[in-house]
């Protein structure tokens with residue numbers, strides 16, 4: 001486990017590390033995320049996108065929402081100790097997400113085939129479902145990162 005001061009090590013699902021664009025406290029766009037584990041697999045939580053994440057004024061940017069979906073899907077796998085990267089991400093926007101709107105999220109593994117896991121992420125507001133995302137995540141060996149010159153500051157992030 002890394003002891004880098006840049007790395008937040010805790011039982012909480014996020015932040016994964018302090019400089020994560022979505023969940024890190026050093027990010028100027030840090031999203032308010034509170035993720036919890038109700039059981040063996042899958043997570044639930046609350047999410048709020050604010051004025052820093054808007055596209056159309058007052059409405060959350062679709063790209064920001066996709067980043068949150070990626071983050072939540074990744075959290076499902078990191079808590080299980082899976083070392084992965086996202087290979088493909090699809091996001092269906094059922095209704096606008098208003099800035100400042102508190103959303104509930106739930107996420108779970110839909111299928112596992114070889115190295116590929118599909119993680120579903122659902123976001124809902126007070127009026128019902130607003131977003132469904134699917135992340136195709138592929139298990140990778142440690143060498144995936146070390147061959148890029150990355151070390152324990154990355155590899156230690158998985159499995160907690």
Ligand SMILES: CCCCCCCCCC(=O)SCCNC(=O)CCNC(=O)[C@H](O)C(C)(C)COP(=O)(O)OP(=O)(O)OC[C@H]1O[C@@H](n2cnc3c(N)ncnc32)[C@H](O)[C@@H]1OP(=O)(O)O
Pocket residue numbers: 016070071072074075078084085086087088114115116136138140157158
């Ligand atoms: C610290 C934790 C933080 C967690 C929260 C944050 C989450 C953020 C997660 C990310 O955003 S990761 C960063 C963005 N993603 C990447 O950088 C991935 C870049 N792509 C790659 O590195 C490679 O393309 C990849 C590792 C995904 C696959 O290359 P490989 O050579 O290892 O595998 P291969 O190409 O043999 O594919 C393995 C399987 O996945 C399938 N596959 C790969 N890419 C696919 C794709 N794009 N769409 C559909 N299937 C795909 C492929 O067909 C194959 O299926 P089969 O096993 O059935 O033959």
